[in-house]
Amino acid sequence: MKRLLAPALASALLLGAPAAHAEVVGQTPMFNNGISLEDVEVAQRDWGQRLIEISVAHDEKGMDAARKLAEDAIDTAYGYTIGPVLFKPTLASAPHTFRITREGALSYFVGGNPDYPEDKGFALKSWRKYEFHNAALFVAGNTATTMGTVTLTDKDGKVTTVDKTWQFYKDSKGKMRIVLHHSSLPYTPEK
Amino acid sequence: MKRLLAPALASALLLGAPAAHAEVVGQTPMFNNGISLEDVEVAQRDWGQRLIEISVAHDEKGMDAARKLAEDAIDTAYGYTIGPVLFKPTLASAPHTFRITREGALSYFVGGNPDYPEDKGFALKSWRKYEFHNAALFVAGNTATTMGTVTLTDKDGKVTTVDKTWQFYKDSKGKMRIVLHHSSLPYTPEK
Amino acid sequence: MKRLLAPALASALLLGAPAAHAEVVGQTPMFNNGISLEDVEVAQRDWGQRLIEISVAHDEKGMDAARKLAEDAIDTAYGYTIGPVLFKPTLASAPHTFRITREGALSYFVGGNPDYPEDKGFALKSWRKYEFHNAALFVAGNTATTMGTVTLTDKDGKVTTVDKTWQFYKDSKGKMRIVLHHSSLPYTPEK
């Protein structure tokens, strides 16, 4: 039997350029809406980099620059342009615990919205470094879910660690988008 | 054109008996691995009922009965028999924050495992009533994700509310299984 | 427990307006990338109507009008804009059996491409009526597959029946697109 694809090529296909979606490998054109681990890693790293870029922009260029980057993150890295997003940010509380809409998400990241007076702007806390640890992954269909911790360090070296769950949806153009984001402070047992 | 299916029949198919998987409707046999809202509702309610049954069994019949029901819940309502589960329970903390294995989940629900000495048994807290509020849903392929609050009331009327995210996976026999469960105490803003 | 959704509303949601994708039903915003039977029926009917419109346009307005409608069908009802399409048309043969590209598909429907000299234009055969019979359906994730017969009648009442398989892919905007189309003449047993 003719091999479907040489293993090296198949590997390149699934793990290669993250946005690749429709491709010709050897003789076999392929439409692949599946998700590779590389897709997941790139999407997680993208979230971290954007957060830091917003913080740096705020510290160095001011609020307008930060807000512009935050809007871009929400419209590109999240799925608000295609539907509601299941977003429970770390520091959000009732009655605004869940930020299903773009407006609620933007307020959480950069504040300044009178409808959410409690928001101070989580992305404005001078973050400078991020690190992920995935405890486990679940991949099915065109979504992948990750659970683990995210550690953020600010410009003064102060470290914050949160428990974080993300679900990424690969849209029909091959773009990974956050459709679920549940972040929470670690539980501290009573002594 | 001949209608594919009469609307009433189609509705019955998608929203009917939750475990239905392969069926004949009118003239068209169908293999449907998709998820209906009824599937989601039944799976959520199943989780709540099992939690209360474990509590009641513990109060009325003792530890062995409770443990048996907890094992059944973990093996049936969760996906531990088919893979790791992304489970961050409300009261779990480092180094046991994530209960990826069956053993860790069981310890969280009923305690008694020397490897997890901090576990007191979350399901043993005399729960008597549950109520869900879904803030938003995401359905794609054979999984559905829900985010919202769960309110539990114990036998003394004490009420606990948590922020909760679940992802349900519909297996190839049509059974909904929890593959992700992130639960966290509400954030309390500093004054 | 609060019901997730009243059954009547859930039914409306899954079977309602075919392009509906992100919606608010009752209190629960929802992002649903699943496929309803109504989605399948609408997509099949769309294919039939477009074929007849091309035929009528050709008979009444000429080749340019027919070609324009054919291009629109290929770009909208098929998935060529997002990837290769697995298309084995009824009357295609080696070395052009499989029309993976937009160009090959267009030539099959309206002819006139010197690279495919055998193509006479299947959509130009004065079709006036179509009828589907689905033998079985398979739905999983954001695709649905149908198998059955399609009967076409031309303006002189001549009837053609073919065995046909389609796979529809629901893209991230909720649009159903043909990603697989295998059509073949019925097998005639030797006597």
Add this chain to the structure above:
Amino acid sequence: MKRLLAPALASALLLGAPAAHAEVVGQTPMFNNGISLEDVEVAQRDWGQRLIEISVAHDEKGMDAARKLAEDAIDTAYGYTIGPVLFKPTLASAPHTFRITREGALSYFVGGNPDYPEDKGFALKSWRKYEFHNAALFVAGNTATTMGTVTLTDKDGKVTTVDKTWQFYKDSKGKMRIVLHHSSLPYTPEK
């Protein structure tokens, strides 16, 4: 940032042992219901090998041995145990064109069923060699669709080529099953 997985490991995971479903790679447990190209290749090859084994068993051991292997193929390589299968065999015709049930499929492969008197047993034609050529692939969620040609050679060296479409469904145990099979003789253009 810590890498999610080293590329070499990720490659091994996605393209490695075909039935692997729940695994630990490095530090990250993973539940992967996605489909790799290796999964597709293994499933196609499995179909070819089983066909030849049935033929050889029939020639060397007789009808009972052939039937037993055919039943195993239908129950294992196809999806009849979990739902109807969309099966249009090469040589099936009305009123038995579509073999949605296990019984119809078995009759097609080994004959001997008075309800399908036209069936001579396609798997009994002394097949000795198979070769696949995939024209294109479509992967989405837990299914993969392939389209191309299959060439079969019998013990006398007679060659038969058919146009073939398969859809494979990866069940929740990681087993690939044929849920769609449309096979047709090549179209011969009139001169």
